[in-house]
Amino acid sequence: MPHGKILGSVGMRLRNCIERRGSCLTPRSRQLPATRTSYGQKIDCFLHQRRILGQIMKKISLMTLFSTALVMNTFLMRPAALGQEYAPIAMILSVALVGGYLALRGCHERIILEANRRDILFTVSIIVLYWLYELPLGIVQGSDTMLLAKDFLSSVTITICYAVFLIEENENRTFFRIFTMILALLGWSSIITFTLSQIFGLDPLLLFSLRVKGYDAATISATGGQQVTTGAVYFPFSMMYSVFTSAGGSVLNRYSNFFREAGIYQAVSVLCFAYECFTRRSKFVLIGLTAGTVASLSTLGLVLLPLTAGLVYITQRRVSIARLILFGGFAIVAAAALVFTPAVGLADKLETHGSSVTDRSDAIDRGIESIWINPVGTGLFSEKRAGDSICLLAAITAIGVIGFACQALVLSGIRPAARAFNPKVVICFPLLVTALFSQPIGGSGMTGVLTMAFVSATTRRRAEAPAALSRARHAVAKPTIAIR
Numbered sequence: 102m103p104h105g106k107i108l109g110s111v112g113m114r115l116r117n118c119i120e121r122r123g124s125c126l127t128p129r130s131r132q133l134p135a136t137r138t139s140y141g142q143k144i145d146c147f148l149h150q151r152r153i154l155g156q157i158m159k160k161i162s163l164m165t166l167f168s169t170a171l172v173m174n175t176f177l178m179r180p181a182a183l184g185q186e187y188a189p190i191a192m193i194l195s196v197a198l199v200g201g202y203l204a205l206r207g208c209h210e211r212i213i214l215e216a217n218r219r220d221i222l223f224t225v226s227i228i229v230l231y232w233l234y235e236l237p238l239g240i241v242q243g244s245d246t247m248l249l250a251k252d253f254l255s256s257v258t259i260t261i262c263y264a265v266f267l268i269e270e271n272e273n274r275t276f277f278r279i280f281t282m283i284l285a286l287l288g289w290s291s292i293i294t295f296t297l298s299q300i301f302g303l304d305p306l307l308l309f310s311l312r313v314k315g316y317d318a319a320t321i322s323a324t325g326g327q328q329v330t331t332g333a334v335y336f337p338f339s340m341m342y343s344v345f346t347s348a349g350g351s352v353l354n355r356y357s358n359f360f361r362e363a364g365i366y367q368a369v370s371v372l373c374f375a376y377e378c379f380t381r382r383s384k385f386v387l388i389g390l391t392a393g394t395v396a397s398l399s400t401l402g403l404v405l406l407p408l409t410a411g412l413v414y415i416t417q418r419r420v421s422i423a424r425l426i427l428f429g430g431f432a433i434v435a436a437a438a439l440v441f442t443p444a445v446g447l448a449d450k451l452e453t454h455g456s457s458v459t460d461r462s463d464a465i466d467r468g469i470e471s472i473w474i475n476p477v478g479t480g481l482f483s484e485k486r487a488g489d490s491i492c493l494l495a496a497i498t499a500i501g502v503i504g505f506a507c508q509a510l511v512l513s514g515i516r517p518a519a520r521a522f523n524p525k526v527v528i529c530f531p532l533l534v535t536a537l538f539s540q541p542i543g544g545s546g547m548t549g550v551l552t553m554a555f556v557s558a559t560t561r562r563r564a565e566a567p568a569a570l571s572r573a574r575h576a577v578a579k580p581t582i583a584i585r
Contacts, residue, residue, distance in 0.1 A: 163202070163205055163206060164202075164271065164272055164275055165275055165279075167198055167199075167201070167202040167266075168272065168275045168276040168279050169279055170194075170198050171195070171198055171199070171263070171266060171276060172276060172279045172280045172283060174191055174194045174195060174198065175191070175280070175546075175547045175550055176359055176547075177190055177191035177194070178191045178255075178259065178545065178546035178547040178550075179361070179542075179545035179546055179547065180360060180361045180362075180365045180540070180541075180542045180545050180547060180548065181359055181360055181361065181547060182311060182313045182332065182340065182357065182359050182360055182361050183311070183313075183359075184361065184545070184546070184547070185313075185314035185315060185361070186314050188251070188252075188255045188546060189251065189255060191255070191259065191546065192254065192255040192258045192259055192546075195258060195259050195262040195263065196258065196262055198262075199262040199263070199265055199266050202266065203265070211269055212269065212270070212271075213268055213269055213270070214270050214555075214557060216518075216519070216555070216557065217268060217269075217270055217273065217555045217557070218268060219516065219517060219518060220516045220519075220525070220553070220555060221264045221267060221268045221553055221555075222264075223516050223517055224260075224264070224511055224516075224549070224552055224553055225260055225261060225264050227507050227510055227511050228256065228257070228260050228507070228511060228549055229257065229260075230507055231504060231507035231508065231511075231544070232253050232256065232257060234501070234503050234504055234507070235249075235253075235480075235481050235500060235504055236249065236253055238477070238478060238480050238481070238501065238504075239480040239481045239482065239483065240480075241480070242478075242479055242480030242483055243480070243483065244480040244481055244482045244483040245482045245483075248482045249481060249482055252481070252482075252544075255546060256544065256545075256546055256549065259546040259549070259550070260546075260549050260550075263549075263550045263553065264553065267550075267553045267555070270555065270557055273553070273554070273555045274380070274555075277376055277380075277554050278380070278381065280373065281373040281376055281377050281386060281390070282386060284358075284369060284370055284373045284389070284390060284393060285373070285377075285383075285385065285386040285387075285388075285389030285390050285393070286338075286389060287338065287339070287358040287359070287389075287393055288358075288370065288388075288389035288390050288391070288392040288393025288394075288396065289388075289389040289392065290337050290338045290339045290358070291339050291356045291358065291392055291393055291396035292389075292392045292396070293336075293337055293339075294306060294335045294336065294337070294339040294356075295354070295396065297336065298335075298354070303335060303354070306335040306336040307333060307334075307335055307336075308334045308335060308336055308338075309333075309334050310330055310332050310333045310334065311332040311333075311334065311340065311359075312332060313331060313332045313361065315361075316331045316332065331343055339356050339358060339396075340356060340357055340358050340359050341354060341355070341356060341357070342355045342356060342357035342362060342363040342366075342397075343355050343363070353398055355396075355397060355398045355399075356393070356396040356397060357397065358393060358396075358397075362540060363397040363398060363399050364397070364399045364401060364402070364535065364539050364540050365535070365540050365542055366393065366397045366399075367393075367394045367397040367399040367401065367402025367405070367406075367531075367535075368401075368402070368405070368531045368532055368534075368535035368536075368539075368540065368542070369531075369532075369547075369551065370390050370393040370394045370397070370402070371390075371394055371402065371405045371406055371409050371531035372528055372529070372531045372532055372551060372554075373390050374387060374390040374391065374394070374406065374409060374410075375409050375412075375413055375524075375527050375528045375530070375531070376528050376554055376556070377390065378410075378413040378417075379413065379416075379417075379524045379527075379528070379556045380556065391406065394406050401534070401535060401538070401539050405530075405531045405534060405535070407432075408432060408530075409527065409530055409531055411427070411430075411432065412527045412530060413527055414427065416522065416523065416524055416527050460491070461491055461492065461495070461538075461539070464489060464491045464492070464495035465492065465494045465495050465538070467489070467495065467498055468489075468494045468495040468496060468497040468498050469494065469497070471497050471498045472497060472502055475498070475501075476501060476502040477501045477502075478497070478498065478499055478500050478501025478502075478503075478504060479498060479499050480499060481499055481500060481504075482499075483499060490541050491540075491541060492536065492537060492538055492539055492540060492541060493505060493508055493509065493512075493536045493537050493541075493543045494537055494538065496541065496543065508536070508543040508544055509533070509536075509537070509543075511549065511552055512529055512532050512533040512536050512543060512548070512552060513526065513529060513533050514526040514527075514528060514529030514530070514533070514552065524556040525554070525555070525556065528554050528556070529551075529552055529554075532548060532551060532552070536548070
């Protein structure tokens, strides 16, 4: 055979081998059918996708993945918008997620700080003590046993499961950072929805509506020819609570952002605001949380935000006369907001929504009177009059003095062997005030979880002086328990 033909034949074989992504150096490769080309490409594509997925999973840790799932699960608990119907599902998911996390992480060492361990165990103990009192009391007093049993099981199960997860410092920090970020994004969503509604109106922004139990006959009000419904979700992800009509006739939209009421949403937003101030101090997050509080149009929220900011400022620094004067300024601003804020201040609210104020004050009066009349309580879920459980002070009528003391202690953030005035107390301050005077959030699943937020000396490194941080690290942040 001429040399030219031989070289041409070899070149043709090399080109065919390259196209088939195979090797022409072995006899077997020359016998492969042409269909193997597509199979080989699919295998290579699969392996490439697997490598990319592996790189992504390395960046997304197991702890972050389960923390995110547990954060989303809290929105199926009370006092979230879906909590009335989906609390049993939240209970089951709590067991599954925490159990799955412990199984997947294996026998790795668990580092638990003494301060956090003491905090979590105290919270769980008080909640269990609360139910050891309320459960037999409700049965004896003839309460609705089905509601009582369901609330008992979900509350205790959720508390214990989340306590097992949050007792570790890293898991605690990751969980609450994700929770705070989600609340901030909801606040930013309210800003975007409000801005776009001024241009296009609300109707084109409607995405879908959620059924909020208790609002079956959804509150529908006209705003310039548009219909606003409780539970309606607008672009990008803002959930409407109601509209608020001021004394001057102006109509404002109130956002509850996946909480049962706007007054509950503001409490959680301000709590996250305080937590963020003690940890990352991200401006993006802080602005989002502030916007969410304002978008709720809650009278109490406009008071708690400046008060909590003042408490954060005092806590982060040594107390002095100048700083106390500054805190007094925050308090004056809060008092002015409480009374004189247009539309949602008490001055306007007494004219437009006077019954909302008087009904709550009457229920609180009855609760305080019951301390002397019937300190034992009539039992959970046995309200004799409407509004008996509208807030924690009013609920004394049902849960008694002991039940009230247990819930107030959990919500206060005061823990054994800790300073009376510390970051935990400031973080829980919005929850405590809201529960005492405004909303029935005491004893709910999410509320108990939020009181487990832990801010260690290491986490506060960006908010404290280096010398104070060094002392705190040696005094507080030293791990004392290692569980294998």
